[in-house]
Every structure is written in C-alpha cells, then in structure tokens.
Amino acid sequence: MARNISTTFDLSGERAVIVGNGNVALDVARVLTVDPDHLATTDIANHALEALRRSNIREVVVLGRRGPLQAAYTTPEFLALAHLENIDIVVDPADLELDHTSRALLDAADAEPALAMKYTLAQEYGAMPAPELSVNKRIVFRYLGSPVALRGTGRVESLDFVHNELIEDRGRLVARPTARTETIETGLVLRAIGYKGTPVKDLPFDEARGVVPNEHGRVIGPDGSPVHGVYVSGWIKRGPRGVIGSNRTDSVETVEHLLSDFSTGRLAPPRAGRETLKALLAERQSDLVDRDGWKAIDRAETTAGDASGRPRVKLTTRAALLEAARE
Ligand SMILES: NC(=O)c1ccc[n+]([C@@H]2O[C@H](COP(=O)([O-])OP(=O)(O)OC[C@H]3O[C@@H](n4cnc5c(N)ncnc54)[C@H](OP(=O)(O)O)[C@@H]3O)[C@@H](O)[C@H]2O)c1
Secondary structure (H helix, E strand, O other): OOOOOOOOOOOOOOEEEEEOOOHHHHHHHHHHHOOHHHHOOOOOOHHHHHHHHOOOOOEEEEEOOOOOOOOOOOHHHHHHHHHOOOEEEEEOHHHHOOOHHHHHHHHOOOOOHHHHHHHHHHHHHHHOOOOOOOOOEEEEEEOOEEEEEEEOOOOOOEEEEEEEEEEEEOOEEEEEEEEEEEEEEOOEEEEOOOOOOOOOOOOOOEOOOOEOOEEOOEEEOOOOOEEEEEEOOOHHHHOOOOOHHHHHHHHHHHHHHHHHHHHOOOOOOOOOOHHHHHHHHHHHOOOOOOHHHHHHHHHHHHHHHHHOOOOOOOOOOHHHHHHHHHO
C-alpha cells in the first residue's frame, strides 16, 4: 500500500537528467515531457498533474552507463517514444559507434532479433533532425556515461559525468571509466537505477541476487529441500525484471505449485476454517485490506474519476486508502 507521499521535485529548470536507462527511466522521461492536458485524461494523481502543469522542463536527458546495445529499456517501450506528440527523441550518432565486442554480438548469426531492432531504432532516432528546443520538447539519450559529481549552490545546477568504455568481466560487458568527462547543466537529477530485494524475516536469502531461493515459487532452504508451506512470487522470486504480464505468469506458476502440493498431500491440512483465519488476520493486522476493501478503493477512485471524465482519480495517502476501504 502507498505510503503518504510528501516528495516534491523542483521542475523550475529547463532540463532534467535521469541516471539509468531502464523502462522506469523512459516512463519518467515521458511523464516529464508529455503535454499535461494529455496526462489529464489518464489516472495520474492530481498533485502530480498540478506540479507538471507548472513545470518548465523542456528537455530530459537519459544517461545510460553502457552502450546502446546494453540499454536496459525494452524495444517496444523504446519504439513507443516515437509516437509521442510534439516530443523529439534525440540520439547523437557518435554515441552509436559500437566497440568491437558489441559489434560482434550484433553481427553474430544467432543474435537476438530484438537486439538488432533496439540498435536500428537508436540509429533511426539518430538520423532524425531535431528541431529547435523552442519548437518541441525532447528526450535525449546519452550512452556510456556515469555521473561523478553534482554541482550547484543550494540546489543542483550541473552534473559531471565520465565517459565509459566497455570491458568484458565474467562473461558480461561492464562499464569502465575513461579519462574523458563532460558537464550537463541541469536543474534536476533523478535516479532510475533499478531495485534489489531485501531479506524477509525467517526466510533464506540470496544476497547476490536479492531473491528468496526457490524452485518455481517453492522456497528452498539452505539444505536444498523445500521450506514447508512457504512460497514466493514476483520480484522477490525472480529479481526486479519483467513487465506486469511477467508477474501475472509468475504468480500463476507459484499458485499452481501450491495447489499441487496441497492436493498431493505435501501440505498439512488446515487446522481451522476460513472464519478462524479471518479473525487471526484481523487480530494481527488491524489495517488489513481484503478483496472487498480493494473493491471499495477501486469504486471510490473510479467514481471520483467519473466526475472529471477521467478513468480514476488516485487516492495517494495511506489514510485515504484505508478510509475508502472501510466504506
Ligand atoms: N512499461 C513497462 O513494461 C515497464 C515500466 C517500468 C518498469 N518496468 C520493468 O520494471 C523493471 C525495473 O525497471 P528499472 O528501469 O527500474 O530497472 P532496470 O531495467 O534494472 O534498469 C536499471 C538501469 O539502471 C542502471 N544502473 C544500475 N545501477 C547503476 C549505477 N550504479 N550507476 C548507473 N547506472 C546504474 C542499469 O545499467 P546496467 O544495465 O549497466 O546495470 C540500467 O540502465 C524492469 O524489468 C522493467 O522492464 C516495465
């Protein structure tokens, strides 16, 4: 459930830099540049929409530490940017020169078609002339750069980044800084560098991967055998990757194994009924939101949306969500 949101961002400058080039970076770049009148037809939270209406940002730089082939965004999301109205996607063709290993990866007979597509798209963006910033807003992709310093008095005014080269390290191409640095003037720097799972009390944990060790959702103990009656799904199961659909498939897999364990007698039969379970949950968690509560939140949000012709108006504080759930 959402925590109370009190974060505010300074959108008074003309440029923002996002560090990291995964799909979250693309989402943020899009929200910062799309016309707020368009966003007003979506379920964006009201306070965010109001802040964006006052925003001066005209250019968002997406800074990736590795090259265009290693960019973390997925190809459909990268392609979708081309369809944004009045927003130019800018790539400097010089940034698209490939190192020897990346070139070999791309040219390999068994290269993933999605890899070639990702690169071709970047080339197509690179070939497009970018009109003046006064005409359109823009999203600029920079590759092979890592931030090394933020400068400014009382607020960020610029970001220094170092140009990287790629080297092979244990079968992976990683970024290594060169001696070349560059400065970007910016009034806002955002970080979109992914996530890592944290341990869950009393469960085994794989520190390196940030996941609870499991086989198809069944939690596996240090001795390699399943931990009785404990299952995981989502990012704590397979790491912080994939789109919403991947989480759906993932949870179906886990539940199928849970049900199969139950029907083959691998799980102890329940000692009490549904009502006892409900009472126990309510005793342990007074703020519990069940399916009916979720439906009540959904109703409250969509009803508020109806009044303003929007799909929904999101409740953004924990208190408001709990209040709606109780009604
Ligand atoms: N529309 C959608 O379907 C959608 C929308 C949002 C998110 N998602 C999914 O949600 C998951 C998380 O997305 P995400 O964008 O948060 O994470 P992500 O895909 O893991 O991307 C993280 C980015 O941050 C970079 N990075 C990590 N550590 C860094 C560091 N110390 N310095 C500089 N750069 C660093 C990574 O570079 P390296 O590659 O070099 O590590 C990568 O570019 C992804 O699977 C994503 O596809 C999907």
